[in-house]
Amino acid sequence: MKYQIIPVTPFQQNCSVIWCDKTKLAAVVDPGGDIDRIVSEVSKLGLKLEKILLTHGHIDHVGGAKTLANQLNIPIIGPHVADKFWLEGLAKQSQNFGFPHIDSFEPTQYLNEGDNVTVGEQTLSVLHCPGHTPGHIVFHSSESQIAWVGDVLFRSSIGRTDFPQSDHKQLINSITQKLWPLGEKVNFIPGHGPMSTFEEERQHNPFVADQLLA
Numbered sequence: 001m002k003y004q005i006i007p008v009t010p011f012q013q014n015c016s017v018i019w020c021d022k023t024k025l026a027a028v029v030d031p032g033g034d035i036d037r038i039v040s041e042v043s044k045l046g047l048k049l050e051k052i053l054l055t056h057g058h059i060d061h062v063g064g065a066k067t068l069a070n071q072l073n074i075p076i077i078g079p080h081v082a083d084k085f086w087l088e089g090l091a092k093q094s095q096n097f098g099f100p101h102i103d104s105f106e107p108t109q110y111l112n113e114g115d116n117v118t119v120g121e122q123t124l125s126v127l128h129c130p131g132h133t134p135g136h137i138v139f140h141s142s143e144s145q146i147a148w149v150g151d152v153l154f155r156s157s158i159g160r161t162d163f164p165q166s167d168h169k170q171l172i173n174s175i176t177q178k179l180w181p182l183g184e185k186v187n188f189i190p191g192h193g194p195m196s197t198f199e200e201e202r203q204h205n206p207f208v209a210d211q212l213l214a
Contacts, residue, residue, distance in 0.1 A: 001122045001144040005189060006041055008034040009099070011060040013191055016148060019047050020120025027119045028068070029053045029139065029148050030061040030191065033099075035068050053117060053124075054078040055150030056136040057086025058163075059093040059102060061191060066105040075108035077117060080128050083135030084110075085165075111137050127178045131171025132159030140182055147188040153179060155196040158207045175208050 003018045009032045017038065019026035026047035031038055042049050049072055052065050056079045069076050086093070090102045111117070113128040117139065127138040132151045136159075139148040151159040153175055161168040179188075184199035202210050 001119070001124075001141045001146060003146070003189070004041060004045065006034070006038055008032045008037065009060045009063065011097075011192065013060040014189055014193075016189055017042055017045065017047070017049075018119055018148075019045070020122045023120035024048060025050050025120035027051045027053050027117075030055055030150065031064040031068050032060040032062065033064045035064045035071070038064070038068065039071075050074055050119070051117075052076045053139060053148075054107065055138065055148065055191065056133040057083035058133065058151070059090060059097055059099055061150065062087065062090070063099060063102050065107075066103065069108075076105070077109050078107060078111040078126075079133075079137045080112065080130075080135035081110040082130065082165075083133050086133060086135075110135075127174075129171075129174035129178050131161060131167050131169075131174045133163065134165045134167075136174070138179065140186070142182075145183070145186050147179070147182060147186050149179065149188045149190055151191040153188065153201060153205075153208070154190045154192060155194050155201070156205055157193075158205070159191075172208060172213075176213065 006015045008015045013032045016029040088104045090104045111126045115126040117124045124139040129138045129152045186198045
């Protein structure tokens with residue numbers, strides 16, 4: 001699985017273009033905005049975008065999804081249905097976070113724990129990782145040992161849990177019970193900031209390091 005990170009929106013959210021090198025078919029994970037930049041990068045890479053993948057319903061991750069889907073006639077896949085209220089409230093999110101107005105939308109397909117999503121001949125497994133939001137999804141490529149974790153986990157930090165229906169205990173459980181079993185060597189792309197590995201976070205993250213939770 002190949003990928004290119006494209007920071008978008010004033011929140012510098014890590015949108016990712018991911019693709020199958022054999023088929024050149026691609027998906028975009030969390031197109032929060034700056035659609036022209038995303039489309040330009042896809043074109044430069046010589047890829048055909050076939051779907052949009054969403055980790056959760058916050059505006060900096062989904063703000064450009066519907067526009068991009070309509071522009072390219074491609075489906076929006078994810079997040080889990082528990083984040084439906086976030087997608088229905090996008091107009092209010094626009095006001096609260098100072099974004100241009102964005103209408104609510106319904107994805108083509110919601111995702112559940114254990115689902116698989118294909119990108120060309122590559123397969124991503126789906127983990128439901130609530131806590132930051134109730135319907136947060138993580139995408140994992142076992143072949144490439146990469147995970148797109150949205151706002152569940154960051155380098156040296158974890159997702160906020162002060163939003164409606166956030167839950168700190170759930171978030172810690174999602175990290176320790178869903179992410180850590182994927183293996184210490186997994187590289188992860190967070191929703192914001194630099195990449196890291198699960199091994200690094202288990203050793204040094206001040207919120208979820210092993211020694212803190214033992």
